[in-house]
Amino acid sequence: MIQLKHVSLEYPVTRTLALDDVSLHVQKGEFVYLVGHSGAGKSSFMNLVIKRTLPTRGTVHVSGEPLLNYRGRRTAVLRRRIGMVFQDNLLLPHLNAYENVAFALRVTGVPQREWAGRVTAALRTVGMEHKKYALPVQLSQGEQQRVAIARAVVGDPPLLLADEPTGNLDPENSRDVIKVLQHVNLRGTTVLVATHARDLVESFRHRTLTLRRGRLVRDDPYGGYAL
């Protein structure tokens, strides 16, 4: 699903080496944590996968294709195949939960007759079907994050990237979000979660990649927070 071969990323203006000779392979169907201190390179890694930045050296393959093959309009095709969840869920405030999720289908050109079934299924996956008419302001932070996950997976992306998805949540909601991501993973989506949440990484064990100053210093198949 994701393969990096000797990837380095240096930001041109500041000459910061955000990733330093990183090689790794995330297989289809895996659930993987990406951990590291602030500035270790986690977001830079995510940005590479969605081609928001390009590596300075090395090669990146996503879904078996070199990133450089996704040019022009194909960049949109790549991004459509990747669901994304962030710390700030950025739901549209004037749309209810259902409409927020449907919006993702609308912008990718899915025919309207498919919306109801797919949105309802996505909201069910995250346990939010009963609140589909609620506006974001009427939902807790944890519930909003679940709707954001539904929005990210409604297009059935093969890959889901989550950057600090529990950053704004209390421990209970954080655990719920990880459980929802695990559920999405069991339905076949490869999931990559960048996080600082030691307790979650320790409790819900999955393969864990540890970055330190841009270097991949640990790749632990059984998980664990080694910082």
Ligand SMILES: Nc1ncnc2c1ncn2[C@@H]1O[C@H](COP(=O)(O)OP(=O)(O)OP(=O)(O)O)[C@@H](O)[C@H]1O
């Ligand atoms: N656009 C940019 N231009 C220059 N330097 C950048 C840019 N984005 C990130 N950096 C630098 O690259 C390094 C890696 O940053 P990155 O955001 O990938 O880290 P991170 O692990 O995601 O951190 P955090 O946990 O704080 O989000 C840092 O030193 C950061 O200052």
